[in-house]
Amino acid sequence: MPRVAPRVMLTTVATQVSVIGSGGEWEGAAEEVGRLLAERGCTVVTGGLGEVMAAAHRGAKVAGGTTIAILPGEDRRSANPWADHVVVTGVGHARNLVVAASGDAVIAIGGSYGTIAEMALAL
Template sequence: MAVVGAGDYEEKRCSLARELGRRIAQTGHVLITGGLGGVMEAASQGAKEAGGVVVGILPGEREAANPYVTVAIGTGMGHGRNAIVVRSADVVIALPGLYGTLSEIALALKMDKPVIDLGDWNVDGMIKAESLGEAMEIVEAKGKTAARRRRG
């Protein structure tokens, strides 16, 4: 499951991202993020503290990864790494962000990935979740569908 959102985030929203990361780990999913700060770091922290695996797909070098990343992948691709983040996930959960997050949303939708709107994106094709609990219910349903599709 990928969590995308702003790299610079206020604490209130970071606590939501931490809880989201924790729940993703507790349900046995690997968390995929862009590996940097803000939402990415908060979700990574929640997942790692819950015993989960966190994959950070970095725009530059591995050394830039936040301290909660388990597996750091340095791409040297800048924002181009957004395509790898969303392609690697079964489901993408979008918290509020800016243009980088919007690009991840667009790429995921283009790749036919389920994208859960846990912010106020209002982008056609996204699945709106009104709460963290509702987002996790959607993750479980969509994740199972994606796994069946992979097995063919």
Template sequence: MARQISVIGSGAEWEAAAEEVGRLLAEAGCTVVTGGLGEVMAAAHRGAKSVGGTTIAIVPGERREDANPWADHVVVTGIGHGRNLAVAASGDAVIAVGGEWGTLAEVALAKTLGRTVVVLDGGLTVDGVRTAATPQEAVDVALGLRS
């Protein structure tokens, strides 16, 4: 079974970093899981697809069509922000890129579930959560290649 890593976050200014994270994860053989919508989520999927990776979108609404165009598999939840639990739980680890309150909720859920969580520098600041200076470092930490 392929490792699944959840990429969470928001903010158009974070798209380049998220795309690199998605690409690096796919190159490492991981499936990239996101909340399935735009900005960071779409960029992470776009990066994964650029190197032939596999993506999963867990959307908050009731329509598969709401997922970004780089999603291979779409999970329709119909539960709004409640889908954050599914995103956090579906990753073997979680990488946060940018983000706001929804991202913070996903970080908290992932930590509660015992997942490795890493936040890209310049995004959220959360006590007890590892930060990474670069997308490569974030991926390495998520995959257990760096302590």
């Protein structure tokens, strides 16, 4: 009886880059980072809410990119309008671990103590 090799489907998975941080004054920088990442084929992952997170998603969408929002709560409607894929966690700030772990790389923009803690989780 002849042996048949299993069907294998090869796919290309985009590099995922997590963008973390906060602060309205950093939105311009975050939007530029999101745009540059998308232009290079990266998927932009954030915590999915406002300020830096929304701006990074907005920049990625302007460049035709894909975005993922990982929310602290359970309501998908709280995601920023530029999120393509929304993950609800219901774990509050513990979702920062998921955001940090979801990126092949992590870029911090602005922020404060929470951003520093999230950077530590990414190590």
